[in-house]
Amino acid sequence: MSGRNTFSREFIGERTWPFFIDLGVAAALLAGFYAILWIGKFWFSTAIPEVAIQRSPSHLPLYAFYSTARIFIAYILSLVFAIGYGYIAAYNKRMEALLIATLDILQSIPVLSFLPGVMLAMMSLFPSRQIGIELGAILLIFTGEVWNMAFSFYTSLKSIPRELHEAAAINRFSPLQRLFQLELPYATIGLVWNSMVSVANGWFFLIVCEMFPVGSRNFRLPGLGSYLQTAASNGDTQAMVYGLITMVLIIVLTDQLLWRPLIAWSDKFKFENVESADRIQSPILHMIRNSNVIGLMQRRIFTPASESIYRFVAARHEHHIVRKEARRRSRRSTTLIAAVASFAAAAAVIFAAFHATLLLREIHRHELLSLFEGAGATLLRVNVALLLASLWTIPVGVAIGFNPRLANIAQPLAQIAASFPATALFPVILLGLMNIGVGIGVGSVALMILGIQWYILFNVIAGAMAIPSDLKEVSNLFRFSSLQRWTTVILPGIFPFLITGLVTASGGAWNASIVAEYFQLKDKTMVTTGLGAQISAASARGDFPTLLLATIIMALIVVTINRLVWRPLYHLAETKYRLD
């Protein structure tokens, strides 16, 4: 049989330095084991809510490690949750509408609104252990990472071609085999790209989530975010520079060690009929694929384990393609249970919602008015930020997209820049702005732009690259003026992409308003009128009624704008401005 495998692609790549590679992989595995031990030891130590942050650079690696571990764990949680949620939403007809609407609302709720509740719950769950505070922080980052991934998985599942589903059904795939051979592979590319966005989001909020007050209590976790904030508060420029360099290093390493191999690997999941010419190369992936250790583990552990699981499932799995008959008979009992369960759930929801509204009664009218005033201010700020960000990203994005050589250089750089959390730069920028006499009212717009510009830029680049060259040739042939070129070719061409970018950016801007409008620096709180600031302040005060109402207002505004503005524009982009 070995003779048959001569064509196998595994043998095409020559094995270079297998010894070094194996040593490297083994070291990485050992290091991973040690890291888990270390984290465990720290978590189960006695709780120190307010850790003193050392500003010497020798502590930075440890802080960076803690922060990265938080991001990583939150990301794993998000991935598992997203897959479960997306799966149920896609296959359970009764729950689908409900689950998707919930997702829509949840992703419009700013991360920090969850903060006091999550923190207090976690603290009371593990009163004397560090793990309580840690889990709180992780759950917060989770809420910033999970929704887009759940959406991505859901839409992937919904768009699996019917014949592939039928092929799985007629070949009696068990749900497990369907998941691993059809659903997960089909969703991989979407999940990988969304993972990059999610992790970037995670960093954005982690930087602010490591140091915060809830009511009278202050929390501070050891980590890169708290290090940066402490450095900024003390005006320690040197420490700030060290912190930022560490941040850049982490981002570049994540890109090289994680994302690039993942993207290169996910290329095989592309659902296309022709092989694409240019592929992303990753030396790390090459190394993993050619490693003896991993190959051995694959052959000795993973393959036999999965085989026995498959056989176990196949033995238990009823081999009926149509199973509705059986279901029909047991329907009566299940309907009863479902009815009772949904009644109980509805009762619980009504009860809780009633109590929540009782909470809202504590809000005075003038507070309500100021909330609306804040909402107006933030709305204005978000739109100004969108406008200003578009003003520079559209021409630059089009220039990059039209020039393949430029795109080759600029795109990876922009990708790294985009994963750099804007919040890490906030203290620096705010200090700079204060020096030239600009307050946080205007400064917060700058901070928002910093957080959202990349979404627009990336999409504009993609849009400009997607404009067919014959359209460009036509505009050259007829000697269009540059105004005419923009209005008849470029803007309509990038429109669908621009809208996608703006939708994402708008959501991001609302969420960023919370950290942009309210910032603690050098023992004083910089604050401006805005809904984001009001949410942050309420969260810090432990003022639940205001926090709840402000969150409701923000979620309502975001959902309404999505429905009334973005969705029609999106529809227009899908129908009128589609280029195919």
Place this chain on the structure above:
Amino acid sequence: MSEPIIRAQQVEKFYSQPSENRIQVISPTDLSIFPGEIVALLGPSGSGKSTLLRMLSGLSQPSAGDVFWHGKPISRVQINVSIVFQSFALFPWLTVLENVEAPLKARGMAPQERRQRSLKILDTVGLDGFEAAYPKELSGGMRQRVGFARALVVEPEVLFMDEPFSALDVLTAENLRSELLELWQKKTIPTQSIFLVTHNIEEAVLLADRIIVLGRNPGHVRTDFKVTALPHPRDRKGPAFTQLVDYIYKVLTRPDVTPAMPTLTPGRKVRDQRQMRYEMLPHARPGGIAGLLELLIDLTGKDTAGRADIYKLADELAFEIDDLLPIVDAATLLGFLRVEEGDAVITPAGREYAESEILRQKELFRGAATEHVLLLRQITRALDNKTDHTVPEEFFLDMLDEQFSEEETQRQLETAINWGRYAELFDFDAARRRFILPEIEESTKAVEDWE
């Protein structure tokens, strides 16, 4: 006759509507698959060929009626069937070998045996040496070979094929067809019966031992007969072959009558139960209709009264029947064409239309369309009666909804818009989803142009 492997008894498919009406896709149908035969299922698009295949293979549940597998309800027993899909439906992230192994893995077969059986079947379909390739590295024909291997590796009793050759080029398809026939005839594969859905008449006559022709609105069996007088290998140019192909063309082109069969075992006749307010608009473009008529005149010369065999016509154009029939239907609906005995005959109105210049053509089309097409008449009347001369699309959607499925309603309206625009009966504002009268549109356009 031996016992059928699969027997469908009064199966039907319909979609319930919120209102009283339900949309019938397939009317109650009896159908059996016997061991030792290749059955070909033919029919125009929208006649529910694929739906029927999916009900017989147990992929989808009939709305009413039962399907039996060796006499037992199909949902209670383990059935052994596979499907070859039109789109191949391979998993692009699995290698050729992994794709073929997947069904065996689902059955819990040990890795060693699984691999051996898969390699053997790959050898049989001529894919030796391609085990480690990914489907996207292969040509379409090779990919469909993988599809065949995956379907055959489980040694199915019944092999279903859903237009397996229609995504391939002519030569590749011909090649694969004859290889399949060879496997079947030499009993290289233990498959008992093959059920083939196709819209290619020649393919059906080339392969099948039994041919079933479906009609549409709703789907029903028009005729079901055995191909007896044609031993394999069948000669495409032989008189018995062309006669049979001609006969099936006649059945397909004349939905109202079932013509007499030449020297063939007759099958069951099923009453065509169509009582519809709207005639179904064939999805043809006005340009296509004019093109067909002009071609008819060119082909036959001025003297022979513009008569041509539709089968030959399709051949001449290298058209599939599915592409040609809507155009023929549309021309017939408008009174430009008559269909007699599988021949298309151009009418005087059709001749005038074909020979006029473009503006006159539009005028003639307008006249014919308003006379023969109820939907177009209704749209123009509604537009005339409204003071602002606009009517929302929904108005007509609601009316059509009672008769057609959601998808078909959309297509009906699209065709109506297409025809109406060409005939300058009305225009359609896609942004506001409203029908508008052309004069008004023209005046606003003029203003716009002026600016």
